[in-house]
Amino acid sequence: MxxxxxxxxxxxxxxxxxxxxxxxxxxxxxxxxxxxxxxxxxxxxxxxxxxxFGDMGTNLLSVNVMGRGVTSSLTYDEVIAYNKIKGVSGVSPTLSGNVTAKHRNNNVDVSLEGVIPAYEHVKDFHVQSGRFVLNIDSQYRQKVAVLGSSTATTLFGSENPVGQDIRLNGETFKIVGLLQSKGTSLMGSNDEKILIPLATAERFLQTKGIQTFEVKTVTEQDIPTVKAMLANSLEQKFKDSSAYDIFDAQEMIxxxxxxxxxxxxxxxxxxxxxxxxxxxxxxxxxxxxxxxxxxxxxxxxxxxxxxxxxxxxxxxxxxxxxxxxxxxxxxxxxxxxxxxxxxxxxxxxxxxxxxxxxxxxxxxxxxxxxxxxxxxxxxxxxxxxxxxx
Known part of the structure; x- marks a missing residue:
């Protein structure tokens, strides 16, 4: 009380x-x-x-080679050879640049990437309509393109772009596919881009050698081993550890x-x-x-x-x-x-x-x-x- x-x-x-x-x-x-x-x-x-980073893939390694010319880059065959490393699920070399894309009265400055079919698996990008880049497209340097969803909306509005033509820096390309929307990430928008065959991009961008490629491992546990083997191979190639950078999403997280x-x-x-x-x-x-x-x-x-x-x-x-x-x-x-x-x-x-x-x-x-x-x-x-x- x-x-x-x-x-x-x-x-x-x-x-x-x-x-x-x-x-x-x-x-x-x-x-x-x-x-x-x-x-x-x-x-x-x-x-x-x-x-x-989970959307990008925690079992993904991104390799960047710094410098210019063939002495500071890898050949296509050298990059593809990394598929033989135990624990690697896929390798995707990329050539990048910027272009002005135009359709009728609409135009936009957009990122351009030269890719191979493995890009779809490695980067987990898929088409919602049409098809992805094929090996035959690179073999014959076909002028075909796959559009990101935001780029397609900017240029074509609600119209289906597949099968239509687009001009990239004045050159005509046939649109064969439309990518699914991936949204934005820490690296920027994944939907504001155009993909073309790697061999076509090499000639179109007037560049030689591969300076950027992604390596996807079978599991996250394979990352340390694959990363070490990549570093060893690149060290032997360039004799300089500062000539390359291997980006590990897990370490960044x-x-x-x-x-x-x-x-x-x-x-x-x-x-x-x-x-x-x-x-x-x-x-x-x-x-x-x-x-x-x-x-x-x-x-x-x-x-x-x-x-x-x-x-x-x-x-x-x-x-x-x-x-x-x-x-x-x-x-x-x-x-x-x-x-x-x-x-x-x-x-x-x-x-x-x-x-x-x-x-x-x-x-x-x-x-x-x-x-x-x-x-x-x-x-x-x-x-x-x-x-x-």
Whole structure:
């Protein structure tokens, strides 16, 4: 009964000073909401990175050879020979450039890639209508093209482009296929491109040798072995490790996740400082409250209240302020996360674990920073308290 009376008196004290109580809780509210927002955005960013690299393929290695001329490039046969490495599922050399594509009065500057049929398997690009590039197209340097969905929409609108002609830098190509939409990734749009046969691109772009190719492994576990064998082969070819670069999606994901986790932890730590500041604010206000209510404490002790009753009352008041601030902070933080999800291009994940941690932490702050003022109130001598104005 005495406990519930202490709770009632503590709540009445908080309610009777609404503005002061709110300002006291403000530090906790800001700290909790900031932590939830920062961690949620960090989790969402990590998830987006993993999804995008997952779409690209985590069992994919991209090799870039730097420099110019045949001494800083590979021949087609040298690249295709990597198919013989154990654990390799496919190899796709690529020649890249930029062209102006035109159809009637519509034109667009777009990325052009010279590819072989293996590109479809290695890069996981498939046609929604028509066909993909064939070996015979490269053999006879056919002027055929496969359009990305965005490029097709820009040039042809809702019209089916398959079977129609398109002009690339003034040269006429026959459209034989339309790619499925792949959306955007960290590397840019996958739908704003045009694919043509590799041999045709070699002549069209006036370039010799392969400087970019992708290697797809059978499983993700084959990545380290295949990567090491590729590096060994390229080292023997160029005698210089800086002449080539092997891009590993798995390593990039891990590196970016570590960087983002470090940044999120740093920001969450900074936001957490405001929780400590909020706790100090609660302790300060509670000490002020004890000083203001010295006479009240004396009267309660004079009519029989024990030291533990006074201690519990002020502890409850401190915990109530802190936990209520924590709950309000959770609501504000989740609201900000929801707003971020509405106005950002990637889906937001809610850091529910931080919601629980924040609530517990705010409760603990109420206990820790309420001990000093509550103990001060409990130790007041009744005679001294009663003669205080």
């Amino acid at each position: 005495i406990f519930f009376q202490s709770v009632r008196m503590a709540l009445l004290s908080v309610i009777s000073n609404k503005i002061r109580s709110f300002l006291t809780m403000l530090g906790i509210i800001i700290g909790v909401s900031s932590v939830i927002l920062v961690v949620s955005v960090g989790m969402s960013f990590n998830g987006q990175i993993s999804d995008q 891990k590196s970016m996740e570590k960087t983002n986790a470090l940044m999120s932890a740093s920001l969450a730590g900074i936001a957490g400082i405001s929780l400590i500041v909020g706790g100090i604010g609660i302790m300060n206000i509670m000490i002020v409250s004890v000083n203001e209510r010295t006479r009240e404490i004396g009267i309660r002790k004079a009519i029989g209240a024990k030291k533990s009753n006074i201690l519990i009352q002020f502890m409850i008041e401190s915990i109530f302020l802190s936990t209520l601030g924590g709950l309000l902070g959770i609501g504000v933080g989740l609201g900000f996360v929801w707003i971020a999800g509405k106005f950002t291009p990637f889906p937001i994940q809610y850091a529910w674990n931080m919601v629980t941690i924040s609530f517990v932490f705010s409760f603990v702050i109420g206990v820790l920073f309420g001990i000093i003022p509550a103990n001060k109130a409990a130790r007041l001598r009744p005679i001294y308290a009663l003669r205080t104005d």
